[in-house]
Amino acid sequence: MSLHNGIDYIQTVDGDCVISPEWVDIAAGFLQANENVATVFGRLREQRPNDSVYNRLCDNEWNVPLGEAESCGGIAMHRVEAFLSVGGFNETLIAGEEPDLCLRLKARGWSVWRIDAEMGTHDAAILRFDQWWRRSVRAGFAYTEHLWRHRGGSLAAWKRQTARFLFWGLIWPTFMVTAPILFFGMGWPLSGTMYLLIPYVMQFLRIWHRGRAPQSPAIRLAALAVIGKFAEALGALKFGTTLLLNRRSKIIEYK
Incomplete structure (x- = not known):
């Protein structure tokens, strides 16, 4: 990003997600209209929530309340100025990088928002109990x-x-x-x-x-x-x- 000084916003995307076509314009417009907001995210949904109860749990997990939020997930749009001012993600973490980032952003006076817009889909692909168990262990670690x-x-x-x-x-x-x-x-x-x-x-x-x-x-x-x-x-x-x-x-x- 240091090579592209004209970039104002960056969209982060996990490898198992697909961004909704209209999301980027909506998110960029929100950041442009709210200069104190560092990060914005919308409604993320599971691609196949009915494939397993574990996928359903993930779909529920993504549906956080609207308005100012404590943190975001891996899918969000960030203001480059704010993102760089706190050093970006902590690459030593195995999970929980986004809450760590949001905490540092808030310490600098920035805010994080969840807005009422479709952001994308996520493919948890958790079909077995052992997969869900390992994911929960990782969450506890984080x-x-x-x-x-x-x-x-x-x-x-x-x-x-x-x-x-x-x-x-x-x-x-x-x-x-x-x-x-x-x-x-x-x-x-x-x-x-x-x-x-x-x-x-x-x-x-x-x-x-x-x-x-x-x-x-x-x-x-x-x-x-x-x-x-x-x-x-x-x-x-x-x-x-x-x-x-x-x-x-x-x-x-x-x-």
Whole structure:
């Protein structure tokens, strides 16, 4: 980009995505009309959301609220001036480059927006549980690394998400395992451990009730939302191990 000083905006595109024909003009017009905005993105949809419940989860994930956003995904249009002022993407990250970029942009006074426009399609191509599990592990790794790098300045949504999966995927399961051992001598019945599963059931019911809709696989989506906390917690442990052993992070592929 340093060789092309006349470029005002850049469109980033992941290799598994296709940009809608009208998107570039809409996004460029929005950036031109809003000089304080560094990054703009629209509605990204899955190419084949009905091929699997995992693709459906991804389609839901892309549908973030309209208006000013905390961060974008890999598909977005960026103002070159803002992008270069913070050094662009951090190429050492295996995932979560966009939230990292957006955090640095916001620290410089820029904003990030989601607008009501069709931006493109994404081909997750997640047809098996093991693919989805690896993707969730990678997400947990990225969340944890983001918090470690930025500490108290981390994105609020990523703080909340990390706290949730660490509690449900690590802290509570650890308590479930240790509680019978610690309290058995005090009259704790081993069968009482089953009661410790009730919070997971309540979580499942809450997510299922919130996601109910015609033709929506709400039960499976709710189950995966609960199970995913364990995969994300595993990703956090992988990052912790990488940090302690001073190893270089390796890309976690799921396709």
